[in-house]
Amino acid sequence: MATSDAPDPNPEFDTSQPTIARVYDALLGGKDNFAADREGAALYLKYVPDAGRCAIENREALVKGVHYLARRAGIDQFLDIGSGLPTQKNTHEAAQEINPNAKVAYVDNDPIVLAHGRALLATNNSTIVVTSDLRRPQEILDNEEIKNHLDFSRPIALMIVGIHMHFHDDEKPDEWVRTLMDALVPGSYLFITDFVDTGEPLQKGMERAGLESLGNGWIRTPERIEQHFLGMPLVPPGLDFLARWFPEDPDADIPAVEDLQPYQRILMAGLAKKV
Ligand code: SAM
Structure with missing residues (x-):
């Protein structure tokens, strides 16, 4: 699908309103977005001029986490919910290069992800794309395609990367994730990135951009983000800003928090193991 300002000939998509997946694609520099999405992305850039770099750092963190899981933790099954468009470097490429x-089972509630994924992954038998919703975790667990693709008697990495911010705490997103984790065997992992609130104006700007463009995109304190991990032990270095988060090498030359650019203090990542 090409970038276009013309009405979308595919009635499956409402292109008059921005969607999370397509705004994110626009911020990543992708082509699968429409005028309304680019207007949404422009709002992000108005409040956070480096929002595109935040999106790129988030994808880089995703790759760091998947490499750790595939190489160090021996994980060979990934359930990636809120996967976004499988463009740029995404989970299947990061995992399958190791x-x-x-x-990999990608799940997203935006039908554009399935439409795009089908074409892109037509030749990749190890990866599937399913349209479903994190708000209905049991539906994901009961999905026949997912059940046929992943072996739930062996460890699985559940990826909820760059999606929590789109749910208000009143919706209790941790309970949906708990339902999914309860279905996974010990040795499985939970991988999360989320918008953080440590009191910085640019973090507030990110929230404002999300609320004005998409109607969601809340920031949370690190203490609150830790609760997403449902009490499971975090893999070193624990929860940290993306640019400081190197699970494969927690002793690497980590930049000090004060040395990070303000845009690098908007997202945190963490990885927990079910024991
Ligand atoms: N995980 C990818 C990454 O980090 O690069 C993409 C993150 S993108 C910011 C968030 C994705 O979550 C979008 O593709 C959006 O469509 C999807 N999403 C939002 N709400 C969802 C829901 N309730 N269920 C499933 N996916 C959802």
Whole structure:
């Protein structure tokens, strides 16, 4: 699908309103977005001029986490919910460059992800794309395609990367994730990135951009983000800003928090193991 300002000939998509997946694609520099999405992305850039770099750092953190899981933790099954468009470098590429047999199930509630994914992954038997909703975790667990693709008697990495911010705490998103984690065996992992609130104006700007463009995109304190992990132990270095988060090498030369650019203090990542 090409970038277009013309009405979308595919009635499956409402292109008059921005969607999270397409705004994110626009921020990542992708082509699968429409005028309303680019207006949404422009609002982000108005309040956070480096919002595109935040999106890129988020994808880089995703790759760091998947490499840790595939290489160090021996994980070969990934359930990636809120996967976004499988463009740029995404989970299947990161996992399968370490283990070509790694299986990935992408789940997203935006139908554009399925439409795009079908074409892109037509030749990749180890990866599937399913349209479903994190708000209905049991539906994800009961999905026949997912059940046929992933072996739930073996460890699975559940990825909820760059999606929590789109839910208000009143919706209790941690309960949806708990339902999913309860279905996974010990040795499985939970990988999360989220918008953080440590009192910085640019973090507030990110929230404002999200609320004005998409009607969601809340920031949370690090203490609140830690609760997403449902009490499971975090893999070193624990929860940290993306640019400081190196699970494969927690002793690497980590920049001090004060040395990070303000845009690098908007997202945090963490990885927990079910024991
Ligand atoms: N995980 C990818 C990454 O970090 O690069 C993409 C993150 S993107 C910011 C958030 C994605 O979550 C979008 O593709 C959006 O469509 C999807 N999403 C939002 N709400 C969802 C829901 N309730 N269920 C499933 N996916 C959802």
